[in-house]
Amino acid sequence: MHEASTHESVFTGKRRARLDEIMKRYPTKQAALLPALWMVQEAQGWVSDVAMAEVAEVLELTPAYVKGVVTFYTMYHQHPVGTYFIQVCTTTPCNLCGAEGVTEAFLRHTGCGELGSTSEDGKYTVIEVECLGACGFPTPVLINDDFIENVTPETVADILERYG
Amino acid sequence: MGYPHEPHERETVVLSEHFGDPAARTYDGWVDRGGYRALEKALGMEPQAVIDEVKASGLRGRGGAGFPAGVKWDFMPKQKTRPHYLCCNADESEPGTFKDREIMRWTPHALIEGCAIAAHAIRAEVVYVYIRGEFTEAIAVMQHALDEAYTKGVLGRSAMGSGTSIDIFIHRGAGAYICGEETALMNSIEGKRGNPRIRPPFPAAFGVFGMPTTINNVETLTSVLHIINRGAEWYKSLSLSNPKSTGTKLMSVCGHVAKPGNYEITMGFPMKELIYDLCGGMRPGRTLKAVIPGGSSVPVLNREEAENCVLDYEGCVAAGTMLGSGGMIVFDDSADMVYQMMRIAKFYAHESCAQCTQCREGTAWMVRILQKILSGRGAIGDLDLLLDVGEMMTGKTICVLSDSCAAPVGSAVRKFRGEFEAYIKGARQPAVALV
Numbered sequence: 001m002h003e004a005s006t007h008e009s010v011f012t013g014k015r016r017a018r019l020d021e022i023m024k025r026y027p028t029k030q031a032a033l034l035p036a037l038w039m040v041q042e043a044q045g046w047v048s049d050v051a052m053a054e055v056a057e058v059l060e061l062t063p064a065y066v067k068g069v070v071t072f073y074t075m076y077h078q079h080p081v082g083t084y085f086i087q088v089c090t091t092t093p094c095n096l097c098g099a100e101g102v103t104e105a106f107l108r109h110t111g112c113g114e115l116g117s118t119s120e121d122g123k124y125t126v127i128e129v130e131c132l133g134a135c136g137f138p139t140p141v142l143i144n145d146d147f148i149e150n151v152t153p154e155t156v157a158d159i160l161e162r163y164g
Numbered sequence: 165m166g167y168p169h170e171p172h173e174r175e176t177v178v179l180s181e182h183f184g185d186p187a188a189r190t191y192d193g194w195v196d197r198g199g200y201r202a203l204e205k206a207l208g209m210e211p212q213a214v215i216d217e218v219k220a221s222g223l224r225g226r227g228g229a230g231f232p233a234g235v236k237w238d239f240m241p242k243q244k245t246r247p248h249y250l251c252c253n254a255d256e257s258e259p260g261t262f263k264d265r266e267i268m269r270w271t272p273h274a275l276i277e278g279c280a281i282a283a284h285a286i287r288a289e290v291v292y293v294y295i296r297g298e299f300t301e302a303i304a305v306m307q308h309a310l311d312e313a314y315t316k317g318v319l320g321r322s323a324m325g326s327g328t329s330i331d332i333f334i335h336r337g338a339g340a341y342i343c344g345e346e347t348a349l350m351n352s353i354e355g356k357r358g359n360p361r362i363r364p365p366f367p368a369a370f371g372v373f374g375m376p377t378t379i380n381n382v383e384t385l386t387s388v389l390h391i392i393n394r395g396a397e398w399y400k401s402l403s404l405s406n407p408k409s410t411g412t413k414l415m416s417v418c419g420h421v422a423k424p425g426n427y428e429i430t431m432g433f434p435m436k437e438l439i440y441d442l443c444g445g446m447r448p449g450r451t452l453k454a455v456i457p458g459g460s461s462v463p464v465l466n467r468e469e470a471e472n473c474v475l476d477y478e479g480c481v482a483a484g485t486m487l488g489s490g491g492m493i494v495f496d497d498s499a500d501m502v503y504q505m506m507r508i509a510k511f512y513a514h515e516s517c518a519q520c521t522q523c524r525e526g527t528a529w530m531v532r533i534l535q536k537i538l539s540g541r542g543a544i545g546d547l548d549l550l551l552d553v554g555e556m557m558t559g560k561t562i563c564v565l566s567d568s569c570a571a572p573v574g575s576a577v578r579k580f581r582g583e584f585e586a587y588i589k590g591a592r593q594p595a596v597a598l599v
Contacts, residue, residue, distance in 0.1 A: 033355030073338035
């Protein structure tokens with residue numbers, strides 16, 4: 001629990017100015033919550049309790065309220081994840097086209113072992129994600145912000161070369 | 165990647181005309197292709213005249229519900245005493261559906277134009293485009309196009325010099341399917357958990373931030389600009405079967421067809437021809453087993469039903485299902501319907517917001533019963549239990565997520581009962597191990 005001492009404020013300088021700009025789009029401060037959480041994750045890789053408290057203060061909400069929102073949305077990481085966060089779509093349309101083989105290939109090539117855990121070198125985390133909305137291009141995979149289509153078990157090793 | 169196919173000669177190319185053409189993404193490219201003429205024309209019309217034109221066109225919501233778009237706009241207060249809002253639903257997350265993503269990544273200015281026309285019609289000064297968080301490319305393309313539109317004076321205090329103020333902002337989602345439900349979407353914009361709201365009050369009276377609000381799907385709003393450009397009569401004439409279903413529809417076809425992709429058809433097009441002609445039929449050596457035509461939330465059709473289904477709102481209802489969002493999931497004879505229903509149920513169990521008991525518990529129970537059957541430990545009574553649970557999940561909750569799980573699973577139990585029984589009777593090897 002050394003978080004507090006190592007936490008650097010997110011909303012200072014340019015980022016604070018950017019958040020102020022975003023707040024102008026909405027009639028309430030609260031509405032800037034999702035954008036603010038995205039900014040936290042962008043800056044720190046995940047959303048810690050301390051960061052939630054900072055967001056709460058900036059937007060005049062309670063930390064408990066912010067946590068309630070964070071835990072609703074699956075894309076906000078509540079724990080640190082690997083440098084490369086790999087989301088493989090395995091919902092029905094992709095499943096029909098062999099998505100589970102793609103997941104297995106990612107687990108094998110990254111050394112993650114199981115879904116949701118991070119590889120020992122800290123580089124990779126692999127999860128199954130529900131429908132990425134690219135069902136005509138099975139299997140779509142999201143690696144951080146890179147949306148990759150038509151992934152097959154055979155192409156996984158080549159793709160990972162780019163994320164070494 | 166994901167480069168669209170060359171249009172088939174039997175497609176009616178309206179919304180997808182510029183898919184695959186990178187130049188159409190830019191402001192100059194869009195204007196060269198006739199872009200922003202519809203907005204200019206609309207801004208010169210009375211808001212009510214725009215609503216009347218869209219009403220006359222017969223355009224219905226393309227997100228799934230199929231509610232007449234012009235009628236929805238007409239619900240908005242005529243005397244503006246408070247801010248009005250337009251929300252564009254770009255939270256495309258319905259399994260099988262991938263059309264809005266193509267609209268945004270290839271023709272972002274078409275969506276901006278459609279949003280601005282609708283904003284003028286309902287007297288909204290602010291539009292929020294709610295894009296699901298995973299659509300990183302679509303968000304980047306849309307943001308770039310919005311920046312261009314502001315620079316060129318299309319948006320802002322005096323949109324295209326008309327004196328009408330129109331602002332459009334992107335609001336990025338964060339991974340919740342339920343936020344595609346319109347009241348959950350509004351809560352999410354407000355910085356809340358994406359729980360659907362009880363209606364009434366309806367959004368036109370009490371929407372986002374408690375103000376009059378209209379929510380429209382990406383495809384619906386993009387269709388509007390063509391109606392303004394070419395007229396309601398032209399749009400209405402695009403109808404092959406029932407006059408209540410007009411215009412074109414982007415059908416996202418995925419699963420076991422030879423050529424998956426987005427195909428733009430005129431309403432009333434036969435499903436059989438879409439599958440066998442446009443999509444190149446099934447994969448080599450395979451035959452059609454089933455289709456879920458409207459995204460995973462609607463009843464499954466067997467081969468015979470699918471081959472006789474007409475693709476419009478009424479045609480799908482007559483076949484015992486719904487057109488929904490037009491996301492067609494096609495299964496061939498190799499598909500394990502029991503396993504796929506378990507995946508579908510798992511999707512809904514994962515995405516349930518957990519407000520309503522029937523949904524939170526029902527979706528999870530369906531997964532457990534299906535896994536039990538798949539493990540070889542099911543009993544014949546489990547099939548009736550699935551149907552019973554499904555009935556308890558239908559028509560009893562704040563939104564239709566629960567119904568959306570019960571519909572495909574229940575219909576599959578009825579239409580493919582033999583496959584379920586094969587696991588139960590031990591005629592088929594277990595497909596999952598129960599933990």
